[in-house]
């Protein structure tokens with residue numbers, strides 16, 4: 001494959017054998033690539049010379065979509081449903097609760113950034129029928145939950161309860177906001193069997209809102225990226241298992257039990273990735289006793305974007321580690337965002353005055369953290385929230 005893709009031309013040829021050790025040694029000898037390399041010369045540099053992109057696009061086999069990453073993280077991606085769907089479903093089925101629900105004819109709803117709901121785009125006022133694709137109901141019409149009016153939230157709750165989904169694919173922050181609205185209004189939500197949480201980092205506050213409104217629902221992280229596919233799926237023991245048939249993953253040691261995720265995609269016609277550094281940090285687990293076959297790495301959790309981790313003389317604090325401290329100090333808060341300041345940080349907090357969290361964070365980081373109560377935290381243009389931002 002490598003020789004056919006301009007971006008990888010000049011790399012050492014792959015070993016002739018499929019011996020896993022030989023393949024791993026070959027991969028380790030190659031340079032990693034990042035978003036910058038994927039952007040450069042897109043799409044030509046990432047298309048096999050034997051493939052005709054124009055023809056494939058005309059036939060509707062592949063399309064160009066923009067990912068929903070935060071602004072500097074945005075990418076264009078060659079996206080094919082015939083690749084995305086099977087590898088996502090296979091990842092979901094790693095979890096026995098999800099697999100059980102999917103075995104029956106099941107009803108599914110989606111609550112995430114409408115701009116990145118796969119091949120579809122749902123912005124503007126559309127009828128419920130127009131937002132239903134292959135039986136899947138796309139609930140929201142505006143990417144930014146801070147612009148969800150009461151009427152919009154109520155419509156979503158009504159549609160949720162009317163459909164009675166068995167499974168929901170959700171951005172955790174969005175589902176958290178809907179659950180909080182239901183709790184405030186005293187509306188009982190139909191409980192799906194499961195929710196797969198994806199698109200952005202899951203916070204403790206969003207899980208707390210889900211547990212309050214949907215106590216019997218299983219909420220599982222589905223970790224991946226539009227450009228790379230679904231890499232890990234959370235099991236019913238709270239660990240994340242590698243979706244091993246669709247990617248080769250390398251975890252590069254980042255110290256302190258953390259690792260960077262480097263992915264090589266398998267079996268993909270368009271936009272094959274070779275040692276792509278996805279830009280996130282994860283924490284390794286020592287296996288899992290849930291009974292899933294041991295096919296690859298097991299993670300204890302996703303730690304968040306490496307660019308959003310805070311480096312201090314006391315070590316590196318990932319978004320998930322910051323969330324432990326901020327949320328651990330104050331279970332009333334709904335959302336937070338840490339912002340760099342001249343001599344420390346500002347901690348913006350929704351749902352609380354933020355004093356306890358700022359004090360706890362200042363003690364942990366060894367710097368000044370000023371609390372700032374706020375009514376809302378704005379997401380990026382992409383609809384995703386950034387947990388840590390520079391000044």
Ligand SMILES: [Zn+2]
Pocket residue numbers: 235236237238239240241288289290291292
């Ligand atoms: Zn497990």
